[in-house]
Amino acid sequence: MSSAVPTIIIKPGKGTVHYWRELWQYRELFYFLAWRDILVRYKQTVIGIAWAIIRPVLTMVVFTIVFGKIANLPTAGSAPYAIMVFAALLPWQFFSSGLTEASNSLITNANMLTKIFFPRLIVPASTIIVCVVDFLITLVILAILMAAYQFAPSWQALFLPLFFLLALLPTLGLGIWVAAVNVKYRDFRYVIPFVVQFGLYITPVGFSSTIVPEKWRLLYSLNPIVGVVDGFRWCLLRGEPALEPASIGISVFISLLILFWGVKYFKKVERNFADVI
């Protein structure tokens, strides 16, 4: 690290020249912050892990009863309703908790921002790692659930990492953007729980996306999580309809757009964080 002595130029209105290189240099801090968050989260082991289990399981039970039994909505494939719901809860929970955690991350770490320099992007990005751990725990629960129902996943499960990446993009993008907006407007954080709650109903978590009329499907895919949820179901459940390339394509495009936009906004305002936070 000390081989070449870098020259740093500080000028108003201009971030560092080597933005991405600097981010890379601070990658260890990223690991450490993620490690800290995970450690703190699971320090009180019982509560930490229990929470990661209770939340998705209860949601699944409620959704199965409300949508599956009371509303009697159909499943597309041969999977039991509970498993169909749970396969969608995986990415949804990751997205919603990632967005919530990331959006508060800068404010909770305010004292670091005002005392020490480091690439600020690390803070919201590292909080999402905790959600990845929660995601993995939920994945284990799904495996147990599938075993209990004696329902084997299809070979397409191999594509799961790809769809996980697709879930990561909008989570990161929106999380970064909201984190930055939160620094400026302190009441913005009250909007997030609403968005998350609303999002749950416009995303096919409790029901199959096949009940959405054909002509609205493409419009529906503008919600990037729709593509992710369909992808997860396609990977994990047998007998799901084949994925529509156009709708997945829209998902990927929108996700990339959100990420690009989020990072761009973040880069623009991060220089003033220490002054306004």
Place this chain on the structure above:
Amino acid sequence: MSNTIISASNIGKKYIIRHNKDAYLTLRDQIAETGKALARKIVKPKSSPKKAEETFWALRGLSFEIKQGERVGIIGRNGAGKSTLLKILSRITEPSTGEIRMRGRVASLLEVGTGFHPELTGRENIYLNGAILGMSKKEIARKFDEIVQFAEVERFLDTPVKRYSSGMYVRLAFAVAAHLEPEILIVDEVLAVGDAQFQKKCLGKMDEVARGGRTVLFVSHNMNAISSLCERCILLDGGKIISQGRTNTVIKKYLATQQVASDGEVDLRPQRMRKNSLEDSRFKFTNICILNSKQKISSHIFMNEPFTLVIQGVANEDIEESTIGYSVDSSLGFPLFNSFSPEKRIKKGLVTYKINFNPNILAPGMYTLGLGANGAGIVDWIPEAIHLTVDNVSSTGKSNHPQYGGVIVYPYKWKIYHDKYT
């Protein structure tokens, strides 16, 4: 190639002060404001909206150069812009004008223990804090034992730091910071913490760091520390450089500015007077004044007259288990004595404390009084609240004693015997 490591030209920093009630901008207000402005435009298209903003230059036109291996002190009164300058140099905030070129890694200790997490153990916090300060994992592992030894916390390595005493906490935090090896080290008043012995150890460590050829920028109110550590000083006042050069010369100028600037009453509400305080502290100091023996406000008192210190603060709720105190420092920043209020609860509203001082305690000279409040949800620290000048003339007008050295008046009694037969 010149060995200039930092060159700054025409550095300025502008803050916009908003005269709103709320400290933070909210989206709701923003939308309401935009709506109002729009409505105003429709009703009266030509009037410009009234501005509730004021610009404030914390720094203006600063230019200086620092050479490799130099130890430079930055001194000045509260609100002179020292902290802002350090924040710019450590890249926490960006300047509004000017340009700085720096060669090398910069590490700043604006407050030790930043990023410490109370739930994590000492060992975990060493790694975390090291990483936050810019050390690599390898570097931390290499220096781990040294850090632990320096902090004297071997036995508590696997205890969460929330169970540490405040002394241990500070020692561990400083120990991590002290083992950084950047080309440029920026230090702000970290030595105000810990016991005297540990402070000495810290000063020694910083001296060692500097002698190792690294550049150190050091801000302190303690002129003893400054003059023992730094060969060169920059004096700031009102956001401008008043003087720079050899430490002794600059310190003399600093003391002279203190003399001019002392008022008998100081409004303590501006946030910039504070150091390491909670922005939303449940108790905040609002005012301090010195009353002479005639109950008049004055920053000058005579050595042989009693005087009264009046401290006021506001508590925004009833507070238990908290205390406020004051300290008296010499003009060089050396702490002389301090005292805490015996009352551990503070009632909601304005609180006034009066402290009576006996005559003949402080020797003629300049003194600095600091204030601190501490408790649950309360941290308010104003290291330089007011300056007090003690004059060497009695209140009856005639000179009492010709001269006093030092800072205290000791009630000495001389007995002199003359022996006729030698």
